[in-house]
Amino acid sequence: MQRHKVSQLLSSGSAGQKISVCGWVRSRRESKNFAFLVINDGSCQDTLQCVVDAGTPAFDLLPRCQTGAAVRIEGVLKESQGKGQAWEVHTSAIEVFGEADPETYPLQKKGHTLEFLRDIAHLRPRTNTFGAVFRLRSALAWHVHDFFQSRGFRWVHTPIVTASDCEGAGEMFTVTTMDLTKIKSSPGGAVDYSQDFFKKHAHLTVSGQLEGEFMAMGLGDVYTFGPTFRAENSNTTRHLSEFWMIEPEMAFATLKDNMALAEDFLKHLFAGAVKDCRPELEFLEKQYQTMKVDDLARLAESKFAHMTYTDAVAELKKAPVKFEFAVDWGIDLQSEHERYLTDVIFKAPVIVTDYPKGIKAFYMKQNPDGKTVAAMDVLAPRIGEIIGGSQREDRLDLLEGRMREMSLPVEDMQWYLDLRRYGSCPHAGFGLGFERLVQYVSGMGNIRDVIPCPRAPGLISF
Ligand code: 4AD
Ligand code: MG
Numbered sequence: 001m002q003r004h005k006v007s008q009l010l011s012s013g014s015a016g017q018k019i020s021v022c023g024w025v026r027s028r029r030e031s032k033n034f035a036f037l038v039i040n041d042g043s044c045q046d047t048l049q050c051v052v053d054a055g056t057p058a059f060d061l062l063p064r065c066q067t068g069a070a071v072r073i074e075g076v077l078k079e080s081q082g083k084g085q086a087w088e089v090h091t092s093a094i095e096v097f098g099e100a101d102p103e104t105y106p107l108q109k110k111g112h113t114l115e116f117l118r119d120i121a122h123l124r125p126r127t128n129t130f131g132a133v134f135r136l137r138s139a140l141a142w143h144v145h146d147f148f149q150s151r152g153f154r155w156v157h158t159p160i161v162t163a164s165d166c167e168g169a170g171e172m173f174t175v176t177t178m179d180l181t182k183i184k185s186s187p188g189g190a191v192d193y194s195q196d197f198f199k200k201h202a203h204l205t206v207s208g209q210l211e212g213e214f215m216a217m218g219l220g221d222v223y224t225f226g227p228t229f230r231a232e233n234s235n236t237t238r239h240l241s242e243f244w245m246i247e248p249e250m251a252f253a254t255l256k257d258n259m260a261l262a263e264d265f266l267k268h269l270f271a272g273a274v275k276d277c278r279p280e281l282e283f284l285e286k287q288y289q290t291m292k293v294d295d296l297a298r299l300a301e302s303k304f305a306h307m308t309y310t311d312a313v314a315e316l317k318k319a320p321v322k323f324e325f326a327v328d329w330g331i332d333l334q335s336e337h338e339r340y341l342t343d344v345i346f347k348a349p350v351i352v353t354d355y356p357k358g359i360k361a362f363y364m365k366q367n368p369d370g371k372t373v374a375a376m377d378v379l380a381p382r383i384g385e386i387i388g389g390s391q392r393e394d395r396l397d398l399l400e401g402r403m404r405e406m407s408l409p410v411e412d413m414q415w416y417l418d419l420r421r422y423g424s425c426p427h428a429g430f431g432l433g434f435e436r437l438v439q440y441v442s443g444m445g446n447i448r449d450v451i452p453c454p455r456a457p458g459l460i461s462f
Contacts, residue, residue: 001074007044009077013087017077021048021089022097024126025069028062035062037091039071042131045279049082050075050089058094067108068100068126114449121453121461129287132280133450136273137438143272144225144246144434147265153221153248158208160227163200164416166210167361168408171232172203173241204229207431208247209363210416213392216249216427217419223248225434233457237446238335238383240435242455249429255365255374255391258428259351262378262387263304265432266349271300273441281442290382290443305350309333309372312341312352319344332359333377338384349380362402364390376430380440389430396420 001020009019023041030036037050050073052058065071072095080088102108106120107127117124124130145155161175177197178184186192193201208224215222224247232239248265250257273281274297281293307315316327316337325334333352341350354372357364364373378387393399399420403410410417438450448454453462 003072005043006039006041006046006048009048010044010046010085010087013077015077015079018075019077019089020072020074022070022072023048025065025067025071025100027067028065030062035059037062037065037071037073037094039073040126040131042125045128045132045135045283046085048087048089049080049085050091052091052094056092058091061094061096064096064099065094066100066102066105068105070097071095072097114446118448118454119461125452128283130449132277132283133438133442133444134452136277136280136284136442137450139276140269140273140438140441141225141434143269143276144223146272147268148221148223148248151221153223154215154219156208156212156215156219156222156224158205158211158215158224158226160205161198161202162205162211163198163202164210164413165203166205166207166363168406169206169232171230172206173229173231175202175204206230207245209249209429209431212247212249212429213416213427214419216251216429217423217425220252221248221250235457236335237448238436238439240447240451240454240456241459243447243451244434246432246434247429249427251427252425253391253428254426255353255376255428258389258391258430259306259353259376262351262376262389262430262432266304266378266387266437267300269437270296270441274300284442284444288443288445290445291441296441299348302348304378305346305348306353307341307350308353309355312337315345316340330356330358335384338377338379339382342379342381342384347381349378349386352377352379357402360390362406362408363392363399365393366398366402374428378430380436382443383436383440385433386436386440387430387432389428391426391428394420394424394426396424 004019004021006021023039026038026040026047028037033054035052038047040047073089073091074093075089075091077087078090080086107123125134165172184192184195205228207228208226212222212224227242228245229242274293285292313327313329319340323336353376354367355375356371357366357373360373360375364375366373374391376389377385380386400417435447435450439447442450444450
């Protein structure tokens with residue numbers, strides 16, 4: 001018989017239907033006359049309860065159906081007498097694919113801490129929490145594409161291995177095939193990358209933006225959605241060394257268009273999560289009490305607050321709290337400052353614009369005041385920065401001047417300057433950190449719990 005998924009049975013099963021369902025045993029309860037096997041197959045948050053009568057061949061197999069075992073259940077769907085579920089299965093046959101020794105199976109007991117589960121990343125997708133998080137992650141990824149495709153943006157694939165440092169922060173992982181025990185250095189002591197695979201110093205990309213820009217200069221509106229890497233020594237609950245980023249880039253667009261796109265985009269994602277993952281969100285809300293489904297639904301309809309960096313600094317200076325990092329015009333806002341704006345003042349996401357040029361990347365458009373750039377960060381409650389973006393400097397002389405001021409390798413980036421030499425136009429874009437989005441929507445406290453295999457300083461278990 002063809003396999004049914006638990007989600008299908010719970011949403012469109014019918015009484016008396018013959019079914020075959022495969023999954024992993026969540027719990028087993030036995031009494032004299034019958035037993036209950038509760039199974040989950042990952043297709044939805046809910047489990048399916050299977051009743052096994054004593055004296056049947058299936059009942060004799062129960063000792064092998066330990067928590068965690070993989071089984072196939074055949075039987076008939078019946079309306080459930082019990083509370084909490086609409087259907088149960090009256091079991092006629094069980095097939096045991098793989099047992100799980102209760103003496104050693106790490107998920108034998110419930111109620112493990114998230115820290116414990118992080119150490120068994122290969123088993124945690126079988127838990128309620130991680131099932132919920134990863135189904136939510138998948139739905140959000142789908143809605144990313146859905147949003148851009150429905151607006152005529154083209155998905156472009158930017159390189160993972162690159163010779164450019166988009167953010168100019170030097171936080172890159174080197175890609176090399178050189179034998180590290182025999183690296184040749186040139187006379188100054190620097191590594192001689194001309195001996196390397198690409199004959200150049202190559203890295204894992206920190207952002208697809210620069211390549212996104214040249215694609216936008218031909219295709220108009222584009223977006224990337226891919227992995228990015230940062231060798232930043234940040235051991236926090238919101239930093240990963242490998243994370244996914246979505247970077248739209250629009251030709252003929254200003255900072256204002258960029259802000260509108262970011263706001264519509266986030267609201268579309270919030271609404272999509274509520275529409276497709278209500279059981280997951282309700283589970284996470286009950287379990288962790290950080291994100292309320294109703295709040296998320298409301299945010300999807302609300303208007304985001306906007307303020308300039310200069311106004312944000314003024315607000316922070318007035319704040320009746322003592323920050324660890326003192327606030328002054330020109331500082332990079334720290335997480336505590338961002339969270340004061342979102343969690344205390346606005347209690348909602350806020351878009352901060354026009355940051356001092358000294359704390360932002362070289363490619364941002366300089367404002368007429370000579371001090372600030374047309375930058376925008378979207379800050380979210382609990383998380384802080386979730387989106388960073390800007391209008392791009394489209395004037396060749398100003399861009400080149402800024403690159404020289406910041407000692408960037410202007411000669412190697414002539415291709416980027418060509419975009420300002422030939423058919424330059426106002427354009428803008430941003431990057432959404434996908435894990436920060438999933439973290440915000442799910443309410444999970446640590447970004448390491450929203451990606452299957454988190455990478456962070458000192459953390460790469462397999
Ligand atoms: O603000 P960032 O560095 O901006 C850029 O990379 C631009 N090139 C984007 C663009 O304009 N196309 O990074 C963008 C977002 C941040 O707002 C944050 O959400 C996320 O990427 N991010 C990280 N997420 C997890 N771990 C890290 N280490 C992150 N660094 C940035
Ligand atoms: Mg940023």
